[in-house]
Amino acid sequence: MASEDEINLLVIVVDVNPIWWGQQAQRDPQFTLSKCMDAVMVMGNAHMAMARTNKLAVIASHCQGSHFLYPSKSWSGEDGGGNDVSSSGDGKYELLSAANNLIVEEIRNIMSKIEVTGNSTDTLLAGSLAKALCYIHRLTKELEVGQEIKSRILVVKAAEDCALQYMNFMNVIFAAQKQDCLQNPATTDSQAQKEETETTNVMGDFFVFVFLY
Amino acid sequence: MKLRVQLQCKNLHEYLKELSPEILDRLYNHPATCLAVYRELPSLAKNYVMRMLFLDQPLPQAAVALWVKKDSQKDHDECVSVLAGLRLWHSQQLQGGLQGYILNPVFKDNLRTALLGGGRAWADEGSTLGPDRHARDIESLDRYAMERWEIILQFMVGSPSAVSQDLAQLLVQAGLMKSEAGEAPYITSAGFQFLLLDTASQLWYFTLQYLKTAQSRGMDLVEILSFLFQLSFSSLGRDYSVEGMSESLLTFLQHLREFGLVFQRKRKSRRYYPTRLAITLAAGVASSSSSSNLASSPGTGDAGFIVVETNYRIYAYTNSELQIALVALFSEMLYRFPNVVVAQLTRESVQQAIANGITAQQVLLHWAHLHTKNSTPVLPPTITDQIRLWELERDRLQFTEGVLYNQFLSQADFEVLRDRAQGLGCLVWQDVAHRVMVVTPQGHSEVKRFWKRQRSHT
Numbered sequence: 001m002a003s004e005d006e007i008n009l010l011v012i013v014v015d016v017n018p019i020w021w022g023q024q025a026q027r028d029p030q031f032t033l034s035k036c037m038d039a040v041m042v043m044g045n046a047h048m049a050m051a052r053t054n055k056l057a058v059i060a061s062h063c064q065g066s067h068f069l070y071p072s073k074s075w076s077g078e079d080g081g082g083n084d085v086s087s088s089g090d091g092k093y094e095l096l097s098a099a100n101n102l103i104v105e106e107i108r109n110i111m112s113k114i115e116v117t118g119n120s121t122d123t124l125l126a127g128s129l130a131k132a133l134c135y136i137h138r139l140t141k142e143l144e145v146g147q148e149i150k151s152r153i154l155v156v157k158a159a160e161d162c163a164l165q166y167m168n169f170m171n172v173i174f175a176a177q178k179q180d181c182l183q184n185p186a187t188t189d190s191q192a193q194k195e196e197t198e199t200t201n202v203m204g205d206f207f208v209f210v211f212l213y
Numbered sequence: 214m215k216l217r218v219q220l221q222c223k224n225l226h227e228y229l230k231e232l233s234p235e236i237l238d239r240l241y242n243h244p245a246t247c248l249a250v251y252r253e254l255p256s257l258a259k260n261y262v263m264r265m266l267f268l269d270q271p272l273p274q275a276a277v278a279l280w281v282k283k284d285s286q287k288d289h290d291e292c293v294s295v296l297a298g299l300r301l302w303h304s305q306q307l308q309g310g311l312q313g314y315i316l317n318p319v320f321k322d323n324l325r326t327a328l329l330g331g332g333r334a335w336a337d338e339g340s341t342l343g344p345d346r347h348a349r350d351i352e353s354l355d356r357y358a359m360e361r362w363e364i365i366l367q368f369m370v371g372s373p374s375a376v377s378q379d380l381a382q383l384l385v386q387a388g389l390m391k392s393e394a395g396e397a398p399y400i401t402s403a404g405f406q407f408l409l410l411d412t413a414s415q416l417w418y419f420t421l422q423y424l425k426t427a428q429s430r431g432m433d434l435v436e437i438l439s440f441l442f443q444l445s446f447s448s449l450g451r452d453y454s455v456e457g458m459s460e461s462l463l464t465f466l467q468h469l470r471e472f473g474l475v476f477q478r479k480r481k482s483r484r485y486y487p488t489r490l491a492i493t494l495a496a497g498v499a500s501s502s503s504s505s506n507l508a509s510s511p512g513t514g515d516a517g518f519i520v521v522e523t524n525y526r527i528y529a530y531t532n533s534e535l536q537i538a539l540v541a542l543f544s545e546m547l548y549r550f551p552n553v554v555v556a557q558l559t560r561e562s563v564q565q566a567i568a569n570g571i572t573a574q575q576v577l578l579h580w581a582h583l584h585t586k587n588s589t590p591v592l593p594p595t596i597t598d599q600i601r602l603w604e605l606e607r608d609r610l611q612f613t614e615g616v617l618y619n620q621f622l623s624q625a626d627f628e629v630l631r632d633r634a635q636g637l638g639c640l641v642w643q644d645v646a647h648r649v650m651v652v653t654p655q656g657h658s659e660v661k662r663f664w665k666r667q668r669s670h671t
Contacts, residue, residue: 045328092330
């Protein structure tokens with residue numbers, strides 16, 4: 001009876017390309033990276049609140065690679081992480097506020113450490129998607145007998161596409177498809193996006209793309 | 214023949230539905246309760262609530278009905294009734310005259326607080342007290358919890374153990390034990406069934422009984438429930454402070470300490486640690502994966518296991534008194550060694566257990582729990598079938614009370630009366646050859662009157 005529950009895993013891949021976000025701040029000062037991260041965290045909180053066995057992972061994708069925001073390597077795990085992680089001073093569920101604080105801290109670390117050289121200004125999204133798939137695969141292996149895991153990737157894409165990334169991108173999508181996980185991107189009204197989504201449109205819901213431009 | 218009393222383990226929703234609306238509304242004032250209630254909803258209802266969480270206007274019912282496909286209409290109706298029963302949403306008239314749904318505003322605000330932040334802190338954290346010199350780690354907390362819970366279970370089985378008067382009183386009130394005047398309490402059939410449940414169900418049943426008696430003790434139900442839910446969402450291994458807790462909450466904390474749900478070093482100590490049992494509590498009757506450690510064996514320090522063989526022998530590799538007592542409930546003990554107990558399942562022993570109110574299903578489920586650690590449960594089908602057959606043997610005969618009519622003078626009389634009884638629907642049995650029939654007690658007076666009238670006519 002104990003291992004009957006299904007684990008729902010949500011992996012959120014957030015595009016934190018500093019160049020695009022910097023330009024965005026000039027275009028529309030209302031919508032900044034911190035607002036976007038807030039929204040992403042609310043989505044993660046809502047997912048975690050739904051059931052006790054739900055799991056979350058957040059990956060930040062920028063021009064020099066991708067980085068796990070949550071669960072981060074320095075985090076000890078679910079029990080006893082009390083010392084560094086400050087508790088919520090308000091009415092938020094403790095687990096959620098611990099997760100949120102972690103995410104905020106990690107992204108602060110990342111943004112302060114990135115050095116953007118002139119050549120690479122494109123978001124390495126395919127790499128982040130590959131990391132997400134590997135994480136899902138690892139968790140699937142670590143399950144106890146009788147447990148099942150259902151996983152989804154939510155991609156919040158900011159910067160424009162890069163032609164160089166195309167092959168990698170398609171490879172990742174086909175790899176996900178081979179794992180019997182199906183994809184369905186959410187579209188916007190941009191023409192470039194329309195073409196891209198047509199090529200990846202199959203059925204079902206494994207990837208969900210949110211395009212911010 | 215003794216009727217069997219079935220132990221019912223209500224889940225959170227059924228319990229909440231029984232509460233009055235004012236109490237429910239006050240209860241939803243705390244984010245922990247809202248989160249706990251939300252988690253227990255069926256998944257379709259969860260989606261509905263999530264969709265409406267950030268809306269401030271009511272949604273028309275037609276729109277909500279469109280969210281499901283035509284063939285899932287039944288699920289939709291079920292969700293609507295669940296949500297209405299828990300007073301999570303109300304029907305409200307929209308401007309166009311249509312009926313709309315809106316989430317209970319108190320519930321909505323508090324669930325939003327739980328997700329987004331803001332509002333009052335749930336409890337003061339132990340950080341104001343500084344680090345604990347006598348901090349306990351998770352294993353010792355687990356051990357403490359299981360120890361205390363086992364003491365309660367052992368008290369029920371009859372082994373001598375020290376439990377407070379309050380607790381004994383609670384067990385008697387819960388119907389799990391009976392106490393004659395002046396003597397020590399002994400276990401009832403409901404108590405037997407309780408022992409065979411898994412730990413999460415036991416905890417939940419016990420807590421429900423406690424809550425029922427809470428009002429008679431003068432404690433505020435809302436306060437206690439909110440604290441309980443808050444406890445179930447706390448993290449294992451962290452300490453919390455007792456600042457700001459009222460008198461009745463402090464008393465409740467002492468009771469929880471006795472059940473093993475929290476650990477407090479001394480009665481006056483200002484911090485407490487929730488144990489794994491408390492965190493399991495919110496999982497309710499359906500245990501989650503976090504309780505997989507508990508489900509392995511209700512109340513053994515070492516993880517013992519049981520082997521059931523097809524020759525009806527049971528080998529229990531365990532030292533725990535409780536486990537041995539449980540095995541002894543429905544089998545005959547043959548040998549006892551320091552680390553093994555050998556028992557035999559016989560017809561008499563199983564039927565005696567069933568006479569005490571345990572069902573075959575409970576026994577089998579109890580064993581299934583003990584096997585979850587291994588990959589495949591190994592209960593031979595012969596044994597499971599045989600236990601069920603022995604249980605059914607007791608049900609072969611069914612007793613119905615009735616009144617016997619016999620010694621009819623003629624066939625015609627018999628037939629007239631029999632038809633009349635059949636018309637009234639109270640004929641239980643008849644034998645045409647011997648002119649004998651049996652009528653239910655309720656129908657008896659009516660049939661007798663009819664017969665007297667019949668006789669006076671002819």
